[in-house]
Amino acid sequence: MSSDAQIGGDGTRGPLNEIPTEWYETLRHPRRIRLLEVLHAKESPVTLAELTGAVADRETDGGSDGRLYHEVRISLVHNHLPRLAECGMVEWDGETAALADDTPLPLSDLSGLLEARDAQGRLLEVFVHPVRTQLYSIVRERPRPISVDRLASELAAREAGSLSTPEEAAIALHHVHLPAMDDVGALEFDREAGTVRRSDRSTPSMTS
Numbered sequence: 001m002s003s004d005a006q007i008g009g010d011g012t013r014g015p016l017n018e019i020p021t022e023w024y025e026t027l028r029h030p031r032r033i034r035l036l037e038v039l040h041a042k043e044s045p046v047t048l049a050e051l052t053g054a055v056a057d058r059e060t061d062g063g064s065d066g067r068l069y070h071e072v073r074i075s076l077v078h079n080h081l082p083r084l085a086e087c088g089m090v091e092w093d094g095e096t097a098a099l100a101d102d103t104p105l106p107l108s109d110l111s112g113l114l115e116a117r118d119a120q121g122r123l124l125e126v127f128v129h130p131v132r133t134q135l136y137s138i139v140r141e142r143p144r145p146i147s148v149d150r151l152a153s154e155l156a157a158r159e160a161g162s163l164s165t166p167e168e169a170a171i172a173l174h175h176v177h178l179p180a181m182d183d184v185g186a187l188e189f190d191r192e193a194g195t196v197r198r199s200d201r202s203t204p205s206m207t208s
Contacts, residue, residue: 016109017133021161026087028125031072032080033107033114034058036089036099040107045096052076126180131161135177139187145195148173 019027026032038054039046046054052073060068081097084090089105091098099105113124126132138154139146152169163169178196182189188197 016106016128017130017137018104019106019128019130019133020087020104021130023087023089024128024130026083026089027110028128029080030114030124031055031059031075032084033110033124035076035080035084035097036105036107037111039090039097039099042098045091045098047096048073048076051097123184126184127186129161129177131155131163131172131177132181132186134158134160135173135181136186139196140198142198145190145193145197148178148194148196151196 034055035051037058038051052069055076056069056072059072081090081092085092088100089103091100110124110128113127116123127136134155135151138151148170149166152163152166152173155173156163156166156169160169163172174191178187178189181187185199187199190196
């Protein structure tokens with residue numbers, strides 16, 4: 001699959017950095033994105049059996065077996081559907097599921113990240129984060145390298161994630177966020193110079 005995931009609004013949903021902060025952790029799981037894709041394709045509620053079969057088929061390109069079907073069903077009932085329902089993304093009554101109405105869910109963007117997983121490793125898991133989506137937007141707008149200190153100040157001013165001070169943001173950038181984003185090719189982090197720049201590699205294109 002292509003690694004050039006297009007991370008922009010689809011005209012009906014907001015971009016990734018408009019996702020409610022409390023949703024990010026839930027949306028990092030590949031199976032939950034596949035589940036949401038199935039529900040998005042249906043106009044009416046989907047039974048658990050239909051949903052299980054569709055998710056299993058998406059994970060194996062149509063070659064799922066009984067063992068996988070059972071594992072997917074258990075995970076949907078006891079993990080994924082309750083988590084998505086708790087966040088308000090899905091309506092789940094124990095037998096059928098449907099996407100909740102009027103939720104700011106940029107599913108095309110999330111699907112693009114999921115499709116790029118094979119080429120860029122943990123792209124979905126790394127990228128979908130309240131700090132990293134804003135970090136990426138800032139860096140992508142700059143044609144020249146930007147210092148980590150400047151990035152930290154901008155993120156703290158935006159109150160990205162739980163970052164509230166430039167000092168706190170700088171520590172998180174150096175030790176957590178920048179190494180992770182550099183690892184998947186979303187940006188280039190020069191530790192020695194203390195700067196960050198847009199990546200020349202094939203990376204997501206996200207609107208802010």
